[in-house]
Amino acid sequence: MTANLLKSLPEAVLEECFDTLVEAENVTVERIVSHGHASPVSGWYDQPRHEWVVVLKGKGVVAFEHGEEIALGPGDHLKVPAHARHRVVWTAPEEDTVWLAVHYS
Amino acid sequence: MTANLLKSLPEAVLEECFDTLVEAENVTVERIVSHGHASPVSGWYDQPRHEWVVVLKGKGVVAFEHGEEIALGPGDHLKVPAHARHRVVWTAPEEDTVWLAVHYS
Numbered sequence: 001m002t003a004n005l006l007k008s009l010p011e012a013v014l015e016e017c018f019d020t021l022v023e024a025e026n027v028t029v030e031r032i033v034s035h036g037h038a039s040p041v042s043g044w045y046d047q048p049r050h051e052w053v054v055v056l057k058g059k060g061v062v063a064f065e066h067g068e069e070i071a072l073g074p075g076d077h078l079k080v081p082a083h084a085r086h087r088v089v090w091t092a093p094e095e096d097t098v099w100l101a102v103h104y105s
Numbered sequence: 106m107t108a109n110l111l112k113s114l115p116e117a118v119l120e121e122c123f124d125t126l127v128e129a130e131n132v133t134v135e136r137i138v139s140h141g142h143a144s145p146v147s148g149w150y151d152q153p154r155h156e157w158v159v160v161l162k163g164k165g166v167v168a169f170e171h172g173e174e175i176a177l178g179p180g181d182h183l184k185v186p187a188h189a190r191h192r193v194v195w196t197a198p199e200e201d202t203v204w205l206a207v208h209y210s
Contacts, residue, residue, distance in 0.1 A: 003181070003182060004180040004181050004182070005159060005180040005181075005182055006179060006180030007180060021157065021182065022155075022157045022184070022207065022209065024155070024209050024210070025131075025210075026130075026131035026132060026209065026210070027131060027132045027207065027209040029157055029207055050127075050129070052126065052127045052134055054110060054205070056161070056180070074111060075109040075110040075111030075112060075161070076108070076109050076110075077108060077109070077110055077126065079127070100159070100205070102127065102132065102134055102207055104127065104129050104131065104132040105129070105130075105131070
């Protein structure tokens with residue numbers, strides 16, 4: 001019935017790992033674990049739903065197509081409106097970065 | 106555009122503090138800060154929507170009416186189905202406990 005977001009991390013994070021925690025009609029909650037990963041340089045996320053994201057551990061930088069870059073550490077949270085084109089340009093290379101994302105419309 | 110869940114904690118937590126982070130048609134995300142608080146002994150939460158909750162900091166114990174008690178520390182998460190009667194029976198008296206709750210249907 002319970003589980004821990006900060007334990008049971010994948011041992012070797014070769015790609016970003018996504019785990020779905022809640023999947024309901026109107027909301028998805030997922031854990032994302034990255035380790036020095038960035039989104040593909042050529043690709044922007046363009047999502048049909050809003051996303052609220054918080055960093056639980058580690059550090060990352062999210063860039064928006066309009067130029068803004070936002071650095072996030074533990075506890076920092078951010079709303080990404082639907083269709084706001086964005087990508088992760090950096091995550092800490094020396095540790096796992098654990099994100100919690102809530103997708104909703 | 107960003108804010109931090111673990112900073113800007115209320116200075117004196119006399120009652121549990123609820124801060125709404127996301128309020129949309131089908132989902133509410135809130136931060137709850139407690140400091141040695143428990144739900145009123147006589148009262149059970151009986152919520153019309155499902156709740157997914159994670160402890161970000163501190164410790165708490167959630168009890169269900171059917172008898173189960175679940176201790177949660179940082180990173181531990183729990184789904185509380187709609188109308189599952191539950192209450193918080195204990196939170197750490199010596200530190201703030203920060204919960205993140207997602208209510209959805």
